Amino acid sequence: MLYRRTDSGAQQDGHEGPAGRVAPAGPPAGAAVVVGSFAMDGGQWFERHRHEHHQLAWAGRGVLAVRAVGSTWVLPPSMALWIPAGTRHATGAAGPALFRSLYFLPGRCPVGWSAPTVVGVSPLLRELICYLADDTLTAAARERAEAVVLDQLRPVSVATVQAPMPRDPRARRVAEALRADPADGRTLAEWGARVGASGRTLARAFVADTGMPYGQWRTRVRLQAAMPLLAGGATVAAVAARVGYASPSAFVAAFRRAVGVPPGVYFAP
Structure with missing residues (x-):
């Protein structure tokens, strides 16, 4: 599934939100990378779900949390999480946040990470995400920007901060x-x-x-x-x-x- 950019909330942009699945919108013509944008309230979570496409989960404002494969990642705007296609995950925010995700067509994506991977978000990558959110870009301009985005995906070595709740x-x-x-x-x-x-x-x-x-x-x-x-x-x-x-x-x-x-x-x- 691919998601069209919007700043009006998850219920209108094809993400699985607290109320369940919403029909996805189509991507711009020729796009291999699509940006979805979701304004989130503090304490809001998108329930566990999976995508047919690779996802780069990022918060342009605020702090994003992602739960997947038994771990929880807490991500400031300087970090994003690569989520391979088919990985069940939940996303949320501790406070108000602007959640921006990139969705990658697996058949046109050379990245081969098979597990969630933390990626550093450089100033250039941040600007490229905002640039690709423009659905009016020409196919040629989009293709050039997408190539640079892929070049900017570099893992960083940080550990997750997990604190599971006791059962007793x-x-x-x-x-x-x-x-x-x-x-x-x-x-x-x-x-x-x-x-x-x-x-x-x-x-x-x-x-x-x-x-x-x-x-x-x-x-x-x-x-x-x-x-x-x-x-x-x-x-x-x-x-x-x-x-x-x-x-x-x-x-x-x-x-x-x-x-x-x-x-x-x-x-x-």
Whole structure:
């Protein structure tokens, strides 16, 4: 399926939105790459779906989240995610965002990545996406721009920030409270007094249900909460304090360990 550009929301542009599938519109004549544009509200998600075409998911404004193959990617405007054709995925936004996707005809696309792949969005690629959103381009102009887009698709080495929810009901109550207030610094023993379990029991539940110790899980929740704030232009110092770090340097170190690059690189324009 291919999608025509529009800024009036998912229900009019052929994407599978919360209300289900909408009939897709046709691509411009001769197009091998089509841009779909969707204004998203905070907390809005497009339910799990798949495309017959490769997709490059990108937010020109705000922060995009993509869930696929058991992972969640949190993507500022400097990053996009290549989603191979046929891959089931869901897309959402933590805050207001402009979600712009490129859809590639597999038969005319030389990119052979078989798994979701993070791509850096250079200033040139950003401009090309906006350029290709113009349905009035001539076939020759579109073909030239599409060739440059393909040349600009370069993987970057960043890790996903995952924090799966525990199944144990007591640990889940702790997890939900920390998602609501990631700066909460209570120990597991203190949480246990609140939810009716010992700190040791909660620690075992987090490892068993999430695959990581509680401290590591809490770090990832804090980093997830920090992403939209950093993308919105907040300073590292302000974000560090907001999500529970005693100093900006401690936050930057945690971010780099989890993601692979410091915030300044991840959110570089």
